Amino acid sequence: MINLVSMTNLIDNWVNPRGIKRILVVVLLLGLQLLIGGVVYFTGGTKFAYLHLMYFPIFLGSLLFGTLGGAVFGAAGGLILGPYMPIEVALMTMQPVENWTIRVVFFVIIGSLMGGVLELLVNYLKQINTITFYNTTTNLRNxxxxxxxxxxxxxxxxxxxxxxxxxxxxxxxxxxxxxxxxxxxxxxxxxxxxxxxxxxxxxxxxxxxxxxxxxxxxxxxxxxxxxxxxxxxxxxxxxxxxxxxxxxxxxxxxxxxxxxxxxxxxxxxxxxxxxxxxxxIPEVSQRDVMNFQLFSEMPRALKGKEFYLCFQPKVDVRSRRLEGAEVLIRWLHPDKGIIRPDEFIPYLETTTFINKITHWIIWESLKAINLFRREGIDINLSVNVPLKYIKNPAFISSLKGFSSLGLPLHKIEIEVLERDLIEDFTDIASAMREVKSYGPTFSLDDFGTGYSSVSYIKKLPFDKIKIDKMFVTDITTNRENRDIVRSSIELAHIMKVTALAEGVEDEEAFNILRDLGCDYIQGYYLSKPLRDREFIEWCKDPNSDFSL
Structure with missing residues (x-):
């Protein structure tokens, strides 16, 4: 199949041929001109139109050898149709000298002009080929x-x-x-x-x-x-x-x-x-294809309101009062049913669509804050935002828009993962301070699972740390994890930030965290993530051990 590469390679191989190929091409073109001369002779002489066939080898000579080639093959063609070629074979009437001389000059001029034009065209095509198919830094094919x-x-x-x-x-x-x-x-x-x-x-x-x-x-x-x-x-x-x-x-x-x-x-x-x-291996492909298929459906899902928010309560350990809730996104697919966040969030964070989803989550969270207020529930909501998005101008623009509408941004807490890679703490710290100027606070999620725990809370303006549930879930039986949690709480207080433990599942763990001085908790001991109306009912439950 002929394609662009094949065509450009063909041009490179045949234009200005060298070595044995050059000799072969010259012989073939001269042979073609002699053949055309024979056709002109046996069809009656230069009086008839067949002599115009000579333009074809002149054109090929111009294409393959440029201006000089056009001139040479023009002269050769003119001479073949020149002094020894009758003007009319039947009567053996020879051509006047001025007749074939003018034709030779004309063929040379035409061949030279064609050669010059074609040479420019071929050089231009080669330049286009180089720009299109080669890297300008390394000259390697692209x-x-x-x-x-x-x-x-x-x-x-x-x-x-x-x-x-x-x-x-x-x-x-x-x-x-x-x-x-x-x-x-x-x-x-x-x-x-x-x-x-x-x-x-x-x-x-x-x-x-x-x-x-x-x-x-x-x-x-x-x-x-x-x-x-x-x-x-x-x-x-x-x-x-x-x-x-x-x-x-x-x-x-x-x-x-x-x-x-x-x-x-x-x-x-x-x-x-x-x-x-x-x-x-195919297994990798199947997983990525599935991720891509889900991703391709996300714009439709967002427009069709298939995404919705759930809220998981957080309480103050000392007062047992509701402090806030973490906002969690869910996807109710019309065919696949509930799609777990871990099936689409990691892939989503590698795409630019995370910008739209983050904007939507914050917008819906601000609407939820006002809904809860109307129900007498005045709390903060925390949302997960990829750290790299904090510096995104689109994020700052969203905050400006929300602020201009008078929405309660001071009730928003932004959670970022400790495992997010930071190359420039100064740059990120500056971006976080700009975000905080609009009202939101920051918490460091999954604290203790990365490699730079102290650096993160020392160099960046966090207000809270969230101790990862991998250290909290077995705090009642694992002494080592209990010591890690204790150290994390003490470190948070030394750095003048509050500490929240996530993954609390029973009252015994709650009491241990209270004794260790933890400020807030979150987990199934309080409640699973709830939709807005369910969350309102949970907050107003008169039999709850926790209060507004």
């Missing part, structure tokens, strides 16, 4: 080239897709000039690994993403060697760069788009699970 590649034969291929994960850090710390040098040296390393991996074609898909099409049967040992080589040090003039690589590999499929998709799935799986590389 993703579009790969997508238009036709695989031939029954060879077994593998596509190794890799990404330099610390590329953005290198830009911020070293600058674009140095990172451009890194990319060039990394590309050079890729193009020189044929002996190790048994041959392969290298592609530069984007700034920090490369691909290698392995053209021979590869084994796990080959992939291990490839992974090791890719992670080798890149030496710069004044420093060394250690590339952090995520590598995914997919077996051959005739659809290049599908091949890239599978390799990308494998790469993401390797990155998520901290593997040196990962070879695509």
């Amino acid at each position: 993703r579009k080239y790969f997508e238009n590649t036709n695989f031939e034969g029954d060879k077994e291929y593998f596509l190794a897709l890799l990404k330099i994960e610390n590329y953005s850090k290198a830009i911020s710390n070293l600058g674009y000039d140095v990172t451009s040098d890194i990319i060039k040296k990394f590309a050079s390393k890729l193009t020189n690994i044929d002996d190790t991996i048994g041959g392969g074609e290298v592609f530069h898909f984007s700034d920090n993403q490369f691909a290698i099409l392995l053209t021979q049967v590869s084994t796990e040992e080959v992939f291990k060697d490839l992974s090791r080589i890719l992670r080798g040090t890149i030496k710069l003039e004044e420093a060394e760069f250690y590339p952090e690589i995520s590598l995914g590999i997919s077996g051959y499929t005739k659809d290049t788009i599908e091949l890239i998709k599978k390799a990308e799935m494998a790469r993401l799986f390797a990155r998520k699970n901290l593997l040196d590389f990962y070879l695509f």
Whole structure:
């Protein structure tokens, strides 16, 4: 099948041919001109229209050899139809000298002009080809080239897709000039690994993403060697760069788009699970396809009001009074029924649709606060917001809009996960302070499960920490977890923030947390997450051990 790559390769192979191909093309064109000369002679001479067939080889000479080629083949064609070609064969009437001389000059001019125009056109097409199919930094073929590649034969291929994960850090710390040098040296390393991996074609898909099409049967040992080589040090003039690589590999499929998709799935799986590389298997695909199918339905679900909010109470341990509630999103799918949050939230957080969902959750929470107030329930509501979204201008714009409407943003508590990666505490702290200027407070969710607990509450303006339920659920039987909870509460108070324990399931755990000085609790001991009307009924239950 002819495609863009095939056409551009054809042009590259035949325009300005070299070596034996050049001689062959010249012989063929001269032979074609002689053949046309024969046709003109046997059809009656230059008096008849067949002489115009000579424009065809002149055009080909112009296309293949440019201006000079057009002039040469124009002159050759003119001479073939010149002094020895009768104007009328039947009468053997020869042409006047001025007749064929003018024709030779005309053919040369036409051939030269065609050659010049076609030369410009071919050079322009080559430039377009370079811009379209090659990376300007490394001169390697790009993703579009790969997508238009036709695989031939029954060879077994593998596509190794890799990404330099610390590329953005290198830009911020070293600058674009140095990172451009890194990319060039990394590309050079890729193009020189044929002996190790048994041959392969290298592609530069984007700034920090490369691909290698392995053209021979590869084994796990080959992939291990490839992974090791890719992670080798890149030496710069004044420093060394250690590339952090995520590598995914997919077996051959005739659809290049599908091949890239599978390799990308494998790469993401390797990155998520901290593997040196990962070879695509169908199970990964099935899970990602399911996630994608759910994601594709989310806009419709949001518009169709399939999402709804539940509220899980939080109480003050000392006063046993209701302090607030955590807002939890639920999805009632028309065909699949209730879809658990862990089936769509993790995938949702990797997409830009999280912006719309977060906006919707805060908007519905503010509406719920006013609903509860009308029922005599004046509480705070906490919502989960990805840390990376805190800096998003769209989030700040939403808060400004809510504030301009007079909505009770001071009743909103924003929960962020400790496990969210922070590269710049100063930047995040500034963004959090801007958010707090509109009224919301902040709590650190899943406290104790990450690696930077003290740094988070020391460097960022949190008001509360939530001790993860993995330490709380067995606090009545696990001495070690009880000590962790005690230390967390003490640390919170030293840092002048309050402490909430989630996952409290019985009164014994409640009493232990009260004795340890915990400020607030949340869990099934109080209630499971409830819809708004159920939550209102729970708050007003006269038999409850807890009060408003």
